[in-house]
Amino acid sequence: MIVGIDVGGTHTDAVLLENLRIKKTAKVVTNQDNLIESLAAVTEEILNGEDPAAVERIVLSTTISTNAIVQGKTSRVGMILAGGPGLSPEMLRIGEDTRFISGYVNHRGIEIAGTDRGEVAGIADTFEREKIGHVGIVGKFSTRNPSLETEIGDILGTRFRHLSFGHLMSGNLNFPRRIATTYLNAAIWDTYGAFVASVTDLVDRMRITAPVYILKADGGTSKISQSVGYPVGSILSGPAASIMGILSLSNGSEDAIALDIGGTTTDIAIFADGVPLLEPLGVTIGGHKTLIRGLLTRSIGVGGDSRVGYGEGRITIGPERDGPAAAFGGPSPTPTDAMIVLGLTDIGDREKATEAMQEVADRANRPIEETARDVFELACRKVLSAAEEMVGEINKKPVYTVHEILEGKQIAPRVMYVVGGPAGPMAPYLEKMRGIPARVPEYAEVANAIGAALARTTTEVTLLADTERGEVTIAEEGIQAPIPRGFTRQDAIGLCKETLRARALRMGAREDDIEMEIIEDQSFNMVRGMGYATGRNIRIKAQVKPGLIVDLRQEAPDAGR
Numbered sequence: 001m002i003v004g005i006d007v008g009g010t011h012t013d014a015v016l017l018e019n020l021r022i023k024k025t026a027k028v029v030t031n032q033d034n035l036i037e038s039l040a041a042v043t044e045e046i047l048n049g050e051d052p053a054a055v056e057r058i059v060l061s062t063t064i065s066t067n068a069i070v071q072g073k074t075s076r077v078g079m080i081l082a083g084g085p086g087l088s089p090e091m092l093r094i095g096e097d098t099r100f101i102s103g104y105v106n107h108r109g110i111e112i113a114g115t116d117r118g119e120v121a122g123i124a125d126t127f128e129r130e131k132i133g134h135v136g137i138v139g140k141f142s143t144r145n146p147s148l149e150t151e152i153g154d155i156l157g158t159r160f161r162h163l164s165f166g167h168l169m170s171g172n173l174n175f176p177r178r179i180a181t182t183y184l185n186a187a188i189w190d191t192y193g194a195f196v197a198s199v200t201d202l203v204d205r206m207r208i209t210a211p212v213y214i215l216k217a218d219g220g221t222s223k224i225s226q227s228v229g230y231p232v233g234s235i236l237s238g239p240a241a242s243i244m245g246i247l248s249l250s251n252g253s254e255d256a257i258a259l260d261i262g263g264t265t266t267d268i269a270i271f272a273d274g275v276p277l278l279e280p281l282g283v284t285i286g287g288h289k290t291l292i293r294g295l296l297t298r299s300i301g302v303g304g305d306s307r308v309g310y311g312e313g314r315i316t317i318g319p320e321r322d323g324p325a326a327a328f329g330g331p332s333p334t335p336t337d338a339m340i341v342l343g344l345t346d347i348g349d350r351e352k353a354t355e356a357m358q359e360v361a362d363r364a365n366r367p368i369e370e371t372a373r374d375v376f377e378l379a380c381r382k383v384l385s386a387a388e389e390m391v392g393e394i395n396k397k398p399v400y401t402v403h404e405i406l407e408g409k410q411i412a413p414r415v416m417y418v419v420g421g422p423a424g425p426m427a428p429y430l431e432k433m434r435g436i437p438a439r440v441p442e443y444a445e446v447a448n449a450i451g452a453a454l455a456r457t458t459t460e461v462t463l464l465a466d467t468e469r470g471e472v473t474i475a476e477e478g479i480q481a482p483i484p485r486g487f488t489r490q491d492a493i494g495l496c497k498e499t500l501r502a503r504a505l506r507m508g509a510r511e512d513d514i515e516m517e518i519i520e521d522q523s524f525n526m527v528r529g530m531g532y533a534t535g536r537n538i539r540i541k542a543q544v545k546p547g548l549i550v551d552l553r554q555e556a557p558d559a560g561r
Contacts, residue, residue, distance in 0.1 A: 001050070003058040003210075004453025005042060006241045006446075009321070010263025010305060011421070012038040013449040014046040020550045025446045029324075035064060036198040043206065052208045059452040060224070061215040061241035064195045065188050065234045069286040074187035075134050078127040078160075080120070081179060082139040082148055084112065092176060094183050094288075097132060099123045101152075108466060108537075109145030109473065120155045128159060134189055136182040138166030140175045143475035144464055150478075162189050167475045168230070170291035171462020171541060174281065180288040185232040192231035196224055213457070213508055217283055217294030219244045219276065219402070219546045220458025223508035232292055235285055238448065239267040239297035243276045245451030246417045248548050249441035250274075254414040257387045259430070260448065261420035263305040263336075264321045268298045268387050270394060270411055275401040276546075277394065293460065295402070295546075296394075300386045304336040304422040308375055310363040315371075317379055326356030333360050336422065338375035341368065344425035380429045387416075402546040415439060419447035454550060457509035460519070460543035463496040468526050468535025474499055489523045489538055496540040504544045515545045 002017040008030060016024040026045040030038045039060070047055070068074055078097045083089065084104030092098070101123070103115040127135060135156060139148045146167035153163050164186040166178045203212055213221040217236040227234055242260035246269075250256070253274035260267040270277050276295050283294035301319020309316045309332075317335060325336035327348025333356035339345045340353040354368070361371035391411050399409040416438040418427045423444045431438035443450060465472040465487055472483045472492070477499060483491075497516055504514050520541035526534050 001054050002056055002453050003043070003046060004449040004451070005039065005058065006061045006238065006448035006452055007035055007038060007063055008238060008262055008448065009063060009265060010303070010324075012042045013446040014042040015443070015446050015449045015453055016046050016050065017453055022443060022450070025443065025449070027446065032067075035062065035195070036202060039199065040202055043202070047206070052206060055208055055210040057210050057213060058203070058208065059213040059215060059221055059455065060199070061237040061448060061452045062195070062234065063238055065192055065231060066236055066238070066285065068188045068191045069184060069235065069288075073191065074184075075190050076130075076132050077183055077186040078123075078130075078132040078135045079179065079183055080123060080135060080137050080152060082115075082152070083175065084140055086140070087175070092179060094179055097127070097130070099126075103139075103148050105139060105141050105145045105148055107141055107144070108469075109141060109464070109471075110469075111145065111148065115148060115151045115155070117155055120152055124156050124159055133161040134164070134186040135160050135162075136164045136166070136179075136186045138175070138179050138182050141173070142167040142178070143171050143173060143462065144473055146473070146475060146478060146480060162186065164189070165478075168478060169232070170282070170293070171460070171475045172282075172291050174291060177282055177289050177291045181232060181282070181290040181292055184235075184285070184288060184290065185230065188231050192234065193228055196228050199224060211508055215241055215244070215452045215455055216458070217292055218278070218458055219295050219451075219455055220544070221452075221455050221508065222457060222459070226507050232290070235292065236283055236294055236297065239269070239299060240295050241448035241451040242267045242419065243269045243295050243297065243451065244455045244548065245447030245449070246419060246441070247276060248450055248454050249419075249443065249447060250417045250439070252415060252417070255411050257391070257413045257416045259383060259387065259416060259418045259420075259423075261383065261418065261422045261426060262303045263324070263421060264301070264303045265299045266302050266383050266386070266420075268300070268383075268390055269296065270387075270391060270413070272399050272401050272406055272409060272411055278400045278402045280398070280400040296400075298386060298390050300382065302335075302379055302382045302386075304339075304420075305330065305334045306379070308333040308335065308338070308360055310360050315360065315364065315374055315378055317375065317382060325353065327353035333357050333375075335375055335379040338372040338379075339422065339425045341372040342376060344376070377429065380426055380433060383426075384430060384433055417441065419444040421445055454548045456513040456544075456547055456549050457504055457507050458544050458546045459500065459503050459507055460541060461496060461500045461503060462520075463492055463499070463538070463540045463542075465492050465538040466526075466535065467538070477503060485535065487538075489521075489536075489540075492523075492538045492540045493518065493521070493542075496542045500542045500544065509544065513549055515547070516542055517545055518542050
């Protein structure tokens with residue numbers, strides 16, 4: 001059996017799969033002040049009457065990291081940057097605790113200026129006086145030679161609670177994004193670590209021995225014990241769960257708009273030929289552009305429980321959520337209350353919903369039925385407008401799916417997939433407004449939990465080989481090793497895949513689910529003087545393809561495993 005759990009802003013959902021088929025679902029109200037309480041409640045409900053020993057794995061998607069960053073509830077971080085010549089330090093500064101040092105390496109990874117131990121020690125003294133417990137260390141071109149970063153780490157030793165190294169964040173180049181990624185990784189270290197410790201304790205108390213996984217921004221999973229070393233990878237886990245859930249339930253092959261309409265927000269994604277899109281450089285969160293591999297999503301503050309108001313002659317919806325809908329005891333009118341008044345759903349207390357919507361109608365000086373319809377249609381228009389804007393932005397640049405670049409591709413959605421609590425009432429109106437089918441898959445109300453349950457482990461590694469220098473670097477693994485001058489492109493591909501497989505297995509992948517592919521392959525001569533070739537520079541990037549362990553719309557070939 002597999003348990004999938006999604007901790008959303010409004011509800012925490014769970015599914016139980018047996019033989020890769022849905023056996024049971026559960027839903028509880030999310031306690032944002034105590035997510036573990038919500039996890040415990042939904043886990044106990046989904047496993048009630050089941051044998052905990054029969055659980056093969058548990059997969060969580062969580063808002064813990066995202067909320068910490070967006071709400072500014074992060075730890076203070078000291079940053080040590082080794083940039084060398086180029087961008088102005090002021091363009092690289094991230095917070096008041098950023099310090100610059102003189103050492104740096106060039107674009108080939110050759111050390112141009114060494115580390116000044118006294119300089120680093122002085123910065124460490126300052127950080128200690130300021131009671132800073134976390135330090136991020138980032139050197140320009142550290143993916144091509146991490147030795148400067150590791151030397152700084154050696155100088156700092158054990159004086160701080162944790163050190164985050166830039167070269168371990170991603171194998172892609174982009175110094176400003178690497179700085180932001182390293183900073184965020186350090187900033188949420190304590191919050192995420194405490195969450196993982198609480199989850200581990202909960203699983204132990206429930207006598208569950210199955211491995212626990214976390215869903216990452218790229219729609220893949222990692223063992224939660226492994227994710228502690230890279231907590232920033234767990235941001236935007238919820239929107240990723242939406243996409244993977246819709247992917248598992250829709251089984252489409254056309255361009256599509258995917259909408260997860262929750263109580264607090266609506267998450268929007270776009271599919272190209274049935275495949276989710278990927279952020280080409282890295283996701284943006286809290287104003288920080290990062291190198292975090294992630295699916296392309298957008299969240300807007302429109303949901304079933306968004307606050308409805310009236311002012312300056314118009315109705316407003318969101319982005320705030322004051323609590324549940326008035327029909328469930330909340331303090332403000334919401335789109336959910338409008339749907340109840342219109343008879344589009346029969347949930348909650350209709351009298352309370354009517355009272356709340358009457359307040360808006362009185363202020364607008366219009367009949368309650370018309371007001372409720374205006375609220376409902378405005379919510380639909382806001383969702384569609386954001387989706388259309390997203391499609392327009394995508395069509396202005398190359399389209400990156402999780403598998404490939406689609407040069408010249410223009411997205412033309414032929415269908416909408418709608419999940420989440422309000423999906424049933426809203427889908428027909430979204431279809432009428434957009435003029436394309438709006439489909440609500442079975443189990444749409446727990447699609448995120450299904451997406452988490454079925455996502456397979458994903459990761460990537462980047463290999464850089466310089467045969468002139470006789471050195472290979474695999475940044476994500478912190479590997480820097482000698483190679484012979486006769487090291488070839490095929491040798492590089494073989495080593496890259498070998499390293500990727502080991503990394504995936506360590507993160508919790510099953511051997512059968514490891515589907516590797518080369519996504520970048522470059523090799524060119526290095527020439528000196530009169531055109532004399534002195535060696536080759538080889539760059540190979542490989543990934544375990546994002547995807548599902550099974551498609552619920554298709555027959556699982558080995559569902560009995």
